[in-house]
Amino acid sequence: MVVNSKDGKELRSFKFKDEDPSQEVRAVERRILLETLANQLPPNTIRFSSGLKNIERDGSSGETLLELSDGTKLLAQVVIGCDGIRSRVAKWMGFSEPRYVGQCAFRGLGFYPKGHEFEPKVNNFYGQGMRVGIVPVSPTAVYWFICFNSPTLGPKITDPSILKQQARELLKNWPSDILNIVDLTSDETLTKTPLVDRWLWPTVSPPASLGRTVLVGDAWHPMTPNLGQGACCALEDAVVLSKKLAYALKYGSSPSAIEEALQSYGSERWPRIFPLSVKSNFVGSLLQWDNSIVCSVRDNIIIPKLVRLGPMLEHTNYQCEPLLPNLVDSKV
Numbered sequence: 001m002v003v004n005s006k007d008g009k010e011l012r013s014f015k016f017k018d019e020d021p022s023q024e025v026r027a028v029e030r031r032i033l034l035e036t037l038a039n040q041l042p043p044n045t046i047r048f049s050s051g052l053k054n055i056e057r058d059g060s061s062g063e064t065l066l067e068l069s070d071g072t073k074l075l076a077q078v079v080i081g082c083d084g085i086r087s088r089v090a091k092w093m094g095f096s097e098p099r100y101v102g103q104c105a106f107r108g109l110g111f112y113p114k115g116h117e118f119e120p121k122v123n124n125f126y127g128q129g130m131r132v133g134i135v136p137v138s139p140t141a142v143y144w145f146i147c148f149n150s151p152t153l154g155p156k157i158t159d160p161s162i163l164k165q166q167a168r169e170l171l172k173n174w175p176s177d178i179l180n181i182v183d184l185t186s187d188e189t190l191t192k193t194p195l196v197d198r199w200l201w202p203t204v205s206p207p208a209s210l211g212r213t214v215l216v217g218d219a220w221h222p223m224t225p226n227l228g229q230g231a232c233c234a235l236e237d238a239v240v241l242s243k244k245l246a247y248a249l250k251y252g253s254s255p256s257a258i259e260e261a262l263q264s265y266g267s268e269r270w271p272r273i274f275p276l277s278v279k280s281n282f283v284g285s286l287l288q289w290d291n292s293i294v295c296s297v298r299d300n301i302i303i304p305k306l307v308r309l310g311p312m313l314e315h316t317n318y319q320c321e322p323l324l325p326n327l328v329d330s331k332v
């Protein structure tokens with residue numbers, strides 16, 4: 001990992017094998033990850049493009065009634081709400097809207113059909129109230145992001161040409177390499193996202209499950225991206241929940257075995273995700289400093305002399321126990 005100042009001067013470079021060999025960064029293109037996961041399932045297990053319009057408890061059966069935007073109605077024994085930061089399922093369960101943290105992010109994938117020349121490193125550039133990251137994800141694609149302070153949200157813009165223009169404007173005095181990647185970014189990979197989180201205060205926030213409905217990923221614990229853990233935590237959630245459900249289905253004898261499995265998932269995951277959400281927010285405030293004196297101290301003292309990567313990334317060492325094949329092959 002390399003940390004640079006806004007003008008491209010290297011402030012520090014870290015090697016995971018020197019800092020903490022148990023840690024590493026893997027950049028995975030979202031599309032590839034989703035395709036890989038989906039391909040593990042039998043054909044037609046997933047029904048795509050099924051927007052959830054409404055959710056309610058079915059009084060007679062105690063099951064959950066889901067109404068999709070095409071009018072289809074489904075009666076579900078178990079609902080796993082993994083519908084992201086604006087989750088309808090979470091809203092129905094009584095969760096508050098995620099809170100805007102005063103920062104936005106542009107993200108995109110720059111395409112280099114003949115191959116790029118970036119080394120396989122995470123490159124960070126720190127400015128005042130803004131930082132940029134560049135991470136190669138394949139021999140021909142480079143992921144980039146810009147996080148910038150923005151006290152208000154402004155109008156929602158989806159036109160890629162305007163978004164690209166806005167990103168270019170932010171990068172006006174930054175190294176030209178970064179601008180080139182933005183120019184090589186296809187419209188469909190370019191997004192601008194307001195950064196939000198929701199802290200799951202004990203006793204104040206609703207639990208992760210309500211009856212046989214449960215939340216996973218951003219739907220339950222939206223967190224800012226400053227630690228790069230949101231999707232990682234969503235995957236961990238999925239592993240822990242799968243195991244709990246598999247046990248309940250295979251060995252549970254009481255009628256409430258599934259509800260208890262969902263509650264147990266929530267209890268196991270909360271101590272992991274609550275501190276991470278808080279830490280991520282805190283780290284974001286530090287990284288987005290816009291005071292010139294503070295930024296100078298950061299660039300000249302804190303990053304070159306004080307930062308140690310190992311302890312800072314210790315949270316990535318979470319171990320999910322493996323899914324047991326005999327359970328996965330059972331009724332789940």
Ligand SMILES: Cc1cc2nc3c(=O)[nH]c(=O)nc-3n(C[C@H](O)[C@H](O)[C@H](O)COP(=O)(O)OP(=O)(O)OC[C@H]3O[C@@H](n4cnc5c(N)ncnc54)[C@H](O)[C@@H]3O)c2cc1C
Nearest residue numbers: 050051052083084105193217218225228229230231232234
């Ligand atoms: C700038 C930025 C950088 C990030 N960097 C990292 C990183 O480096 N590492 C990391 O681990 N995480 C990172 N994250 C976080 C990561 O993107 C999220 O945590 C992750 O995508 C959450 O996955 P999810 O499946 O819970 O939700 P999502 O990825 O949001 O998926 C939700 C899905 O639900 C669907 N949906 C929504 N509403 C409905 C509905 N009503 N009906 C049906 N479907 C619906 C959506 O279409 C979508 O497919 C970053 C986030 C941002 C904003």
